[in-house]
Amino acid sequence: MTATDYVVPLDRVTRADVDLAGGKAANLGELIRAGFPVPPGFVVTAAACRPPDTGGHGRDTADGAGFRAAVRDAEVPEAVRQAVRAAYRELGGGAVAVRSSATTEDLPQAASAGQQDTFLHVVGERDLLDAVRRCRASLWTDRAIDYRAGHGIDRRRAGIAVVVQRMVPAEFAGVAFTCDPVTGDRHTVVIDASPGLGEAVVAGLVTPEHIVVDTRRRARVAAHSAGGGEVRVRPRAGGGTERVAGDRPATGLPAPAVRRLVRLARRVERHFGRPQDIEWAWAGGTVHLLQTRPVTALPEQPVTPGRVQRLTAPMLAEVVPVRPYPIDLTAWVGPLVRLLEKPARVTGFAAPPLDRMFVGEDAVVARVEFPVPRPTWHALTAPAHLVSAAARHDPRRWRSDPLLDAARHRARALRERDLHDCSWPELLAVLHEGPRIAAQVLALRLRYLPRTGLALAGLFALLCVLRRRGLLGALLTGVDTLTSEANRALEDLAAAVRADPGLLDAFARHSAGELPGVLSQSAPSFLADVEAFLDRYGHRDTVTPLLVSQPTWRERPDVVLSLLTALASRPPPREGPCPAARAERELLSRPLLRLGPPVLRTAVRALLGQARWFQQVRDDTRFLAMLPLPTMRQALRETARRLVGAKVLDGPEDIVHLRLDELERIGTWPPSPALRAELRAHAARRKAARARLAGTPLVPLAGTPAEAGAGIVLRGTPGSAGVAQGPVRIVHDEAGFGSLRSGEVLVAPYTSPAWTPLFRRAAAVVVDTGGMASHAAIAAREYGIPAVMATGRATTRLTDGQRVRVDGDHGLVLLA
Template sequence: MAGGKGANLGELVRSAFPVPDGFVVTTHAYDLVAQGRDTRAYFEQAELPGDLRQAIADAYAALGGGPVAVRSSATAEDLPGAAFAGQQDTYLNVVGEPALLDAVRRCWGSLWTDRAIAYRAKLAIDESEVRIAVVVQSMVEAETAGVMFTANPVTGDRTQLVIDASSGLGEAVVSGLVTPDHYVIGPSGPAGFTPGRREVVIRGTAGGGVTRESGAATPAEPLPAAVLDELAGLGRQVAAHFGRPQDIEWAYAGGRVHLLQARPMTALPPPPVGRLNPIQRRISSVLLEYLPERPYPIDMTTWVPYGPAGLMGKVTASFGMHGVFSGFLREEDGVVYQLVPPKPHPGAAALLAPFRLVARARKYDPARWTQDPRFRAYLAAIEELAARDLTSMSWERLTAVPRQALALVEPVADLRVDYLPGTGLALLRLLLAVKLLGRGRLFGDLLHGARTRTSDANQALERLAAHARRTGALDADPMPADFAGELREFLAEYGHRETASPILVTPPTWADAPETVLSLIRVLAAEPPAPKEADDALERLLRHPLLRSRGGRARMRRWVEAARAGIAFREDSHFYFMMPQPVLRRSLLELGRRLRGAGVLQQPEDVFHLRLEELESIKDVATLTAEEAERLRETVRARAAKREELSGVRLIDPALVFPARETGDALIAGSPASGGVATGPVRVIREPAEFVKLGSGDVLVCPYTNPSWTPLFQQAAAVVVDTGGAGSHAAIVAREYGIPAVMGTGKGTSVLEDGQVVTVNGNAGTVTRAT
């Protein structure tokens, strides 16, 4: 009835905050006039019913008939995730009944401006549900006015308030016409002050309306300490009352502070997490690489806790280390808004971990893990579940499929617990051996050469690219049958691979987005990959004087093969571990399709805004009550709006995870991850859809990588990544392909630009302008 702004002001009045007197022209009044019309021109000329005109006139007279501020108050505005700041109109210093009625009409009409309609469409707000009220307040002829944020909008610090102030009416500050005085108030008082410039001062005029004048002659005096203290105290009380940080407009006049409106702060960064220790930075760098996009609620209740992150949490916990990959994402209003670096801590089992590691390493050989009966049973269970026809299932059976898919990953977790110790010890043994021989630099090269499912996929892609290059299949319409058949076979074998993240279920797989695969084929087909040099690292090692004996050479070969088998196990177990994910995703989208058919969702993907338990609580989509359907719609709308609000807010400040390094004359610096120096033009690739942009000899600059990106390394001269470290996917692949890599730059994709020619030094971890 009162709209978002009116409802919030009513709360402030009820709690005795210093709010100017006023009244609300409710949404019911809007409906009386609207009669189904939805154009601005109609409302600006509309005749108000006589009783409505009289009610507004009486309320205006009760205020004293003096100057008032007339503000829009739409039903969807000032809600968490949908601030609507500036979308509807405000009129200041309105004087007289005719001017007031005209301002009310214009506020109604502002609901139907192009900008307001576009904003609602962006937030998927149903136009038929939108109404607007109008708030009329006694005008405060402010000496000083502005805006107060009850949390720092830049750092996210909830213990600080930020106050912007300037002379005259606050409209100059709100609309950005002036550089205001800027105050930062900490828990114990003022923590910072930057004087403004008062370019413009807005004041009311005697006959109504406002005037703008130069502020050059206005004394630039800061707010008195007592006023700052009062504002800060009121701000903290208002935030506590609404239970969340607030954006408050205020005015100071005649020795009094007035609160003109309050709404939830939007796009607020997460609270600072403080300095990170090296372990937290290392874990966070892995998580950032795995989280190129914000998880949805369905991710948080399915693949995040059960997928690779949950799996590794189970593995580390089995050896007594807890909290490594759990509880690292925080939610607000049902949407993930912050990555909190985990704080691993050992449990009592950690004391026995070394003995368990050795015992498992002796019992479980990574070279034979695919012969384990548990693995064969896992593949059979995956095949059976994937073959089910989801479209023919009843709602009850369909809602059980996600849990069944998640249950399938348990055996792989157990396999990793058993076989990773053998991998770790094989790698440690080889590392110690080559270091004792003085050949430590060969360690990374010695690990290359293991056959993995990723290398199999890359070779299959190269064959498809060679076919396309030879026949022009990619440019033919329709695609030739033989090439289309080979592509189908490829997707049947490798289509469950992730395009964006292994720990989220919402991004599409290769099979869901075959255009990603076609982009990779197009990149490879554009120019044949340069032939790789033969890997002679093992032969170079075997020429060591201490390895002349037949037994010593044979032992070293076994150790290298064991280490390679360990690397293959790590890679291949992930490959197989991802196989339930497409089944899970398909089942969720089928649930979404049925909810769309019932009028609950606008599109099947909207189901991602719901949690798994919320879907399971629906007994039958066919018997949903109108109330239940509306509750689900509103949940989806609110979370979608919140997600949109946070679209420009990072889960964590990358500078905390990747501290600034001394760069000298470098454009950016990071961790050296693959040696060598290369020069080429920058090509920023932010997502798989942009793969086709990469040309041979380009410097690949990206926010993250995963196995889907591997074929690009055959064309790139070097790789520069915002996230990750020397042990991440991009670094390992770069070393295998012999190209320089710089990881963990934190800001490579925002600093470097397409076409810029740079030199990447993988030894020093720097990127400089090419000379």
Template sequence: MTLVAPLRAFGRDDLALAGGKGANLGELVRKGFPVPDGFVITTAAYDLVAGGHDTRDHFERVELPAELREAIAAGYAALGRGPVAVRSSATAEDLPGAAFAGQQDTYLNVVGEEALADAVRRCWGSLWGDRAVAYRHRLGIDPGEVRIAVVVQSMVEAETAGVLFTADPVTGDRARIVVDASSGLGEAVVSGLVTPDHYVLDAAGEVTAYTPGRREVVIRGAAGGGVVRESGAGASGERLPGEALRELARLAGEVAGHFGRPQDIEWAYAGGQVRLLQARPMTALPPPPLGRLNPVRRKLGAILLEYMPVRPYPIDMSTWVPYGPAGLMARVTGHFGIRGAFEDFLVEEEGVVYALVPPRPRPSIRMLVTPVRILRLARRHDPARWTEDPRFRAFVAATEELESRDLAALPWPELVRVPRQALDLVQPVADLRIDYLPGSGLALLRLLVSLKLLGRGKEFGDLIAGARTRTSDANQALEELAEEARLTGALDADPPPAAFAAKLRDFLAEYGHRETASPLLVTPPTWADAPETVLGLVRVLAAKPPAPAAGGDALERLLAHPRLRTAARRARMTRRVQAARAGVAFREDSHFFFTEPLPVLRRSLVEIGRRLRDAGLLQEPEDVFHLRLEELEGIDDVRTPAEPDRERLRAAVLRRAAKREEFAGVRLIDPAAIFPARPAGDALVAGTPAGGGTATGPVKVIADPAEFGRLTEGDVLVCPYTNPSWTPLFQRAAAVVVDTGGSASHAAIVAREYGIPAVMGTGEGTSVLADGQLVTVDGGTGLVSAAS
């Protein structure tokens, strides 16, 4: 049993014995990096004194066994018995996804054996401090599986010290090195006590940007042990010499290269030499900048960002992402000769989605015959009759059969097959879209050309907005629910009146498979899973009877055109409008039906998760989202899984949950890459004009569907994204401002239908505008300005 050993005895694979910090430092020592000499008091020593206790008080008072005390004394003697730094090194820290920065204690300038023993005790105890316990709980880390080692190193009395990042922590640029430095020990920089000198370096160590710090505090070692804080009096010190910066850049590149990922490094500079005090993986690092995107990639990025407002889970990546709407569109575009339009746009890191990268579609040889194929399909398949297609009827019947199964009663082998069966159901829908979309597109094109020839091209949007779709049916049903609520006071009654409850049940049975957040993911709840979302919409709609939708008489206005005086011409134009509306309805309704298997897919996964929880493999049923479908299908018997399988699944969930937590504040993509900054002048926000004139009202930022009920009549709806679930709100909003999307997005089309101003693709509306702020939205210029 190794209680104490030199740093060089450990490497990156010795996490269980040396903890994260000790393992990383030992790896650096082995590879010849300039690390102060030291030793590790291993997790075996911690186990020796734990005795089943897990309180801070126990460890801070525990008596060290003689064997351990002697080993520590020997290690201290080997360092010359001078001042040392004593650092906690837990087995769950300095890991990708769980940095544990600042969660356990560090003690500097420790002098003497007794002081060293006391510092070791306090490091052990810090594993059970309130902040460390809370941090582990948030990450779902089992406290019984965590141990702590202690690293003891010769103290470096730094002239200047600080932190460097081997990539820009703000932009994600891997070609930049960011250095924060200040006088004295680096603790002042690490703990945020000072405004440090801030350097941005290129790979060669040349300074590309510099901001002087203020040195409010300087921390130095005190005579006899401990540290003192001296006032820096706000004075600026000397800049780091060029050779020191170049050495830091060289070491940054080598350390990052050795560990294979960007690093967060603590360093000290003394006597003309740089020393490395700690290295750990950078956490919460944004994806690398994409650079300038061409118009096609920007357009695809806008579509994907609008439909991917939340980070996918591993179960999404192995189910609905490749088989759902994105996978369907990949098949459709591939059929017509375009490769890669909706494929491989999500980048994973250690099993968790890290970034969204707009794909690079490319033509194939099949595009040469695409025009002929489109014309042939358009003649054969009328979008107005697509629900009569036998393939559609078979899809509906199979979906109803699968939904009728009692998942809770299914034996494990049958239950674990249900997700794959649900995914298989949707595959024929791709063939339906391939066959019927050409007719839809040509009908829309024919109408647009006809309107242009009549000088009425601007009425195109109003005309096709008159299409009856399952979305418009859902919105009408919501209005009926709202009317019932107004008449009965159902929203304030507990329990609600029976008539309202029955209408709500019927509504969810018909429309409950609609997504709340994203049509591309299975993990967010549907309306049926989260009926509070529907009630939030009803509350908004019930506040006031609906106003008539704009553009309702667009066809009558068109038929009054002087060049449509004859009955034959009016009939022909009416048919063209009806055909275009049928094309819109097909696009909308095929998506509506396509997502019908989504609830049973989600319920089957949650039921699998419930059984895994009952078997002790998961903490909560929803933890199953951290696993991939093939991993679930590999479990033969949930009641008696093999121990290696049990440990493998537990470890995968823990690791991916921590990684996902790391990415919690990291965007999948910088919206500025897709929605470049637009000249705003004196305006607060600028975006893509999407029509509807101007309107003034108070801002209401709605971050997600759970907040629908906060919108009130006349508010300016400001939101990060939209999908069909959001559109009922447009009936009450004065205007809509969206971070994502363009003038042809679903939100823009519906906003024009209701005659309200819309500004799309602002990239920053939800972060710049605040609740209650009075603004004027101009849908014609794309500007949002402070109201005078």
């Protein structure tokens, strides 16, 4: 090795050099190269700081103290000493700061703040070498070992370098957060400042001046406006000051320093792309940056929902009930949005960027929002395009469209591929083909929804004139869709179970997971019928169509068997009058239509007929867009199997934490050791970040408080008219389908079309999410049972067996 292997100038280091220089030095070098004011210095590299007789690896053992003492007392090799002395002389000698820079430090998932040692005002070569030796040994302090163990950091990755920088004669120093680390507010810069060195602030030895800058504010308060935000001051509980109102104290950080620090902090945040925790010093009219690290364990940005967000939140929570994974966004949702972006221009609106809908960091979704679509210049021609589409495309013939046949053919061809024999590029090609097929199906909506949408708008306008808007939902029921076809096929299977005492006994005595084994011995022909059902409808999603990470019915036959358990427990209720027929008779009985000319009633029936096609086109395109999902998931499983074999992943389930573009970086098989390590780190980091979000709602739902003394337990949105009562049955997911009994009130956090067969047994439906246009509301209207949507918290406020009355007319849940 040469001397350059042991010491590197700080300005030659970038954030890609963590293994060489550690996290602290890598970030500082990145700042210097980007032009930020950082004191000059050099790095004693991790290679120079290897402990003796360890083969370059640290020992996280129970005897940390003994090993640490051995490292501290060991002589620094002569070549390293010479390199450090030469670099110190070149720096100009004098007082320096000597800081540890661990290779597992200042990372997005773990800051390791304060876990290793720092020495200030070190003067002379002898003391400098002693400080380097002590920094090296501090990698094995008990607190550092415990921290790595608690954060799941591989001890074999733990190494340490040392940063040596010229000391700054600080007049003031401290820390600055580019967000509020307590509330998570990203529009705030929080500064803690104290006269002298900032180490006392970091160590908590002093009560600093606390400065809060709201960077959204443009008003100026005296001379204390900072970085475009407002700076104010007040006394702080427990001593010191908190600058949030009034003038700064006489001993406080000068206003110019606040302004410059806020500007620099925001620039650092933009450079690194995430909130930062910055150590700084103010000396001679200049802000010096001493360290920056990502803010870890940061709460989510507080959201103050506007009217649009409050209205759309229940629908969003139903559409995306599960937090998407990186693979969902990059292999399914993202490609679908991009593929549909061009054909959707004819509507005159641009789809919002994906990162405004799925908000988070590092492909880990923290929350889902509904940004208002932006109009584009295509809005000028949109009416003409939509009217043209309405004139050319009759929704009654949409199922015979050649584009639909082509999409089905492509899905069949994809399904017939033997993925085990596919090369790596061929597997990725399957993942790319899936969204193309789905987009081809969904593009049919742009052809056939305009005419039926115009009819729907006309029908709604007519109902408003007649003051009968409440009839709209019922008028649109009874439409033949692929979902209703699948539900009828499921009912046929349930009828076969009820008709066979042996089958009925098997379903009553065994769980859904046990049934396949039982039926293969006792009723193979019935099991074949279930397989035929799955061949036709198995592409149906169990949770939501937006997530490729969630299983389909084909992969979860226990979901279907659980539904059959519920459906076969009792005969279905008698069919009542068709809600649509009743609603149509009521509509036509209005004096304006009843007494008007026959041609008016004929026109209304025609309008109603066109409007009813809206639901079929919408529902069927959703149903058919899922055709490639089982094959895509099979390709992901095969991809995961190979990555586990190549030691990229610990288990196949971790594939969901990677992005599709990262999988595409594997050009040749097997991946290189460096790429394997990088992909493992990505998956581990995102898995840990997702785990930290476990208690954070994806779409916050406040719910409406109940009225005291009125017997009202919950308020929500009316989904289906009528009043019914019964005992509550809470079903959290598809695993609980078999628990529902006839006459119970189904209470769920969300529903998808996969849930709708249960509605034939339920007395009523109450859902945390959704709205009048959701599948749950539509299905409830089809079956003529009351439904209350968007309660926000029904699954936590109600309990199994509690008797309630569901008022679907007014959106109320009351004590029975």
